[in-house]
Amino acid sequence: MNVALPVPALSVEAVSHSYGARRALHDVSLTVPQARFTALLGLNGAGKTTLFSLVTRLFQTQQGSISVLGHKVAREPGAALRLLGVVFQARTLDLDLSVMNNLLYHAALHGIGGREARARAGTVLAEAGLADRAREPARLLSGGQMRRVEIARALLHRPRLLVLDEPTVGLDVASRAAILRHVRGLVRERGVAVLWATHLLDEIGTSDDVVVLHQGRVLACGTGGEVVAASGAADLRAAFTRLTGGEPAEAA
Amino acid sequence: MTAQRTVPPDGFTLGQFLICLRGIVWREALRFVQQRERFVSALVRPLVWLFIFAAGFRQILGVSIIPPYHTYVLYEEYVTPGLIAMIQLFNGMQSSLSMVYDREMGNMRMLLVSPFPRWFLLVAKLLASTAVSIVQVYVFLAIAWAWGIEPPPLGLLTVLPALALSGFMLGALGMLLSSAIRQLENFAGVMNFVIFPMFFASSALYPLWLVRQSSPVVYAICRLNPFTYAIELIRFALYGEVDWPSLAVVTVMTLLLTAGAILAYDPALGLIARRGGG
Numbered sequence: 001m002n003v004a005l006p007v008p009a010l011s012v013e014a015v016s017h018s019y020g021a022r023r024a025l026h027d028v029s030l031t032v033p034q035a036r037f038t039a040l041l042g043l044n045g046a047g048k049t050t051l052f053s054l055v056t057r058l059f060q061t062q063q064g065s066i067s068v069l070g071h072k073v074a075r076e077p078g079a080a081l082r083l084l085g086v087v088f089q090a091r092t093l094d095l096d097l098s099v100m101n102n103l104l105y106h107a108a109l110h111g112i113g114g115r116e117a118r119a120r121a122g123t124v125l126a127e128a129g130l131a132d133r134a135r136e137p138a139r140l141l142s143g144g145q146m147r148r149v150e151i152a153r154a155l156l157h158r159p160r161l162l163v164l165d166e167p168t169v170g171l172d173v174a175s176r177a178a179i180l181r182h183v184r185g186l187v188r189e190r191g192v193a194v195l196w197a198t199h200l201l202d203e204i205g206t207s208d209d210v211v212v213l214h215q216g217r218v219l220a221c222g223t224g225g226e227v228v229a230a231s232g233a234a235d236l237r238a239a240f241t242r243l244t245g246g247e248p249a250e251a252a
Numbered sequence: 253m254t255a256q257r258t259v260p261p262d263g264f265t266l267g268q269f270l271i272c273l274r275g276i277v278w279r280e281a282l283r284f285v286q287q288r289e290r291f292v293s294a295l296v297r298p299l300v301w302l303f304i305f306a307a308g309f310r311q312i313l314g315v316s317i318i319p320p321y322h323t324y325v326l327y328e329e330y331v332t333p334g335l336i337a338m339i340q341l342f343n344g345m346q347s348s349l350s351m352v353y354d355r356e357m358g359n360m361r362m363l364l365v366s367p368f369p370r371w372f373l374l375v376a377k378l379l380a381s382t383a384v385s386i387v388q389v390y391v392f393l394a395i396a397w398a399w400g401i402e403p404p405p406l407g408l409l410t411v412l413p414a415l416a417l418s419g420f421m422l423g424a425l426g427m428l429l430s431s432a433i434r435q436l437e438n439f440a441g442v443m444n445f446v447i448f449p450m451f452f453a454s455s456a457l458y459p460l461w462l463v464r465q466s467s468p469v470v471y472a473i474c475r476l477n478p479f480t481y482a483i484e485l486i487r488f489a490l491y492g493e494v495d496w497p498s499l500a501v502v503t504v505m506t507l508l509l510t511a512g513a514i515l516a517y518d519p520a521l522g523l524i525a526r527r528g529g530g
Contacts, residue, residue: 108275
């Protein structure tokens, strides 16, 4: 089933980025195939958030190029952003507004209004198992529920690529597992491509695609199994430690 | 799911632009209604000036007949357009505060990952904040009316376009500043270095001919302050007249500040990138 499709969902080619003198990304290339779960593994400060800022066009790529399903973010931002769903690391729900209003606002930002917006919002909320919370202010939700709403919101405009920046940080074990399961389900059942940034090794399976990012450079990529085999280590944790030459990533 | 290159229709329809605009305005309005303290403080501020400051100054400061007034006016009446502009000034700066706050919280990022053109998103945001400021102004005018400040009824209508323009100008100023403000605390700096100087070095509290008599330097500063022109535009409009020089200045400033804000948020120029991380 995992036939490589010709146009990757996300293609990052030779991207470098600096904040003044500090270089955050150095010649980073990676691809996220369609309908695959790809983990971006890196410690805090590896450059994951910078990469997300470039993919979501918060600022322009200084060197190299980034494409979403063949649409260059720099040249066709509208087309690229339309196919992209984003869950940022920071909480981005409007806590004063109800869950439903948060979703309707997002729908409007994608040009979806009226009955269509309500129908879609109802559907994604039901899928997230939060249909009964629609009218509550977002601030009453738990951390895990907020994340689920954010994922639901990111799916509202039916993107083909979903990027999530450390989506499970700060959540309890059960919520983490539930969110990971939900997102993997999206890949399997809907063919959504996912880029999942994390520093938690236990979230990555051997058949997942993995990109190891360390200090702004890509150290390894391939399936989890391939990365382990190439490094000659026993498991992903040992492989990661060997690759980065440092402390192992923490895993809850 | 074997699509080759997924091609969404190019661009958006006009209807979709309107949906997006409506969504942004509607969210701003909802937030405003929900944050009741913000509404109350937005009203209390000018009302304190009107009820207390102006009452105290009434005896000290006599305002002679200057256009657009045809008779002697009470100080309360003179100061009202300045207080209206102050409401809009605070609203514009507060929107900028909320943008900094939003950015910390990530709401601004949600706005910026919308596939609509970024200039449109920012202009929509400015329209939303202007609309909210106009609502505040009319509530203030209603209370002022009860206090005995009664501009010509038609003036309440003719002031609307002036309010729209001045609100937009001050919102754009706030947006431009928000791209430069790094932290929430810096709003105190905005108060000290933007709001207070703009308010006091203007025709809000005293007519400029009076300022000129006491200090030509301060007078010159007041003449250079775009806020003065916003006030005068509102003042004349409130009496059904157009002050053309003010209209010209406010229009030009609105265009410049809006262009500046759009440039500041342009990813290619990366002014917001300089703060790093984001």
